[in-house]
Amino acid sequence: MWALPTAIDVPMTGIEEHGGGVAPGWTSGWLRRARRCESPNFGVRPPGMGIELVLIHSISLPPGEYGNGAIERLFTNRLDCDAHPYYEQLRGLEVSAHFVVLRDGELVQFVSCDRRAWHAGTSHWRGRADCNDFSIGIELEGLEGTSFTPAQYLALGRLMQDMTEAHGVVSVAGHEHVAPGRKHDPGSGFDWALLIGLLGWPAQNFPDAVAEAG
Numbered sequence: 209m210w211a212l213p214t215a216i217d218v219p220m221t222g223i224e225e226h227g228g229g230v231a232p233g234w235t236s237g238w239l240r241r242a243r244r245c246e247s248p249n250f251g252v253r254p255p256g257m258g259i260e261l262v263l264i265h266s267i268s269l270p271p272g273e274y275g276n277g278a279i280e281r282l283f284t285n286r287l288d289c290d291a292h293p294y295y296e297q298l299r300g301l302e303v304s305a306h307f308v309v310l311r312d313g314e315l316v317q318f319v320s321c322d323r324r325a326w327h328a329g330t331s332h333w334r335g336r337a338d339c340n341d342f343s344i345g346i347e348l349e350g351l352e353g354t355s356f357t358p359a360q361y362l363a364l365g366r367l368m369q370d371m372t373e374a375h376g377v378v379s380v381a382g383h384e385h386v387a388p389g390r391k392h393d394p395g396s397g398f399d400w401a402l403l404i405g406l407l408g409w410p411a412q413n414f415p416d417a418v419a420e421a422g
């Protein structure tokens with residue numbers, strides 16, 4: 209076991225949480241302070257399967273465009289795939305993540321953490337296949353190779369602290385680490401050293417390549 213940090217040691221001034229309140233507060237796998245936008249794209253976790261991993265992703269639709277609600281429409285099967293040429297490859301796709309952190313730090317939850325969201329696809333983590341079974345998926349609104357906002361790191365750090373307290377999450381990795389060669393998010397613009405510093409977690413809780421770089 210390892211000690212949980214009691215607080216994330218970063219300045220909070222000027223960054224207000226959406227949803228209000230400082231107590232984490234969960235109801236049936238839903239974080240009460242997150243804005244809830246329910247996705248139908250989920251299943252049950254295998255019996256007895258605990259949550260052992262947080263998977264970090266990045267997404268923007270169309271790529272590089274932010275704040276237009278398209279991620280929410282994709283995860284709720286309401287995206288108009290005629291609205292942009294890029295969306296053609298998304299037609300009929302049923303995907304989700306547990307959480308999305310928007311550019312301004314707003315936190316949106318789509319699937320209860322008690323349920324299995326559809327974000328990882330074919331994947332492996334330390335010898336185990338199918339990461340969706342035992343992970344929580346967090347999408348950061350962003351573009352692979354570009355940076356994320358301070359508000360997003362702050363929201364991510366607080367979310368992971370809340371999740372760890374509620375669900376006993378012990379490891380964190382990027383989609384690129386569990387599906388190497390096939391996936392590249394969150395990409396080189398994600399500051400793993402910053403996240404390591406925010407969380408204060410030991411190196412073994414991160415992918416080897418990240419821990420060595422951090």
Ligand SMILES: [Zn+2]
Nearest residue numbers: 265266383393
């Ligand atoms: Zn991904």
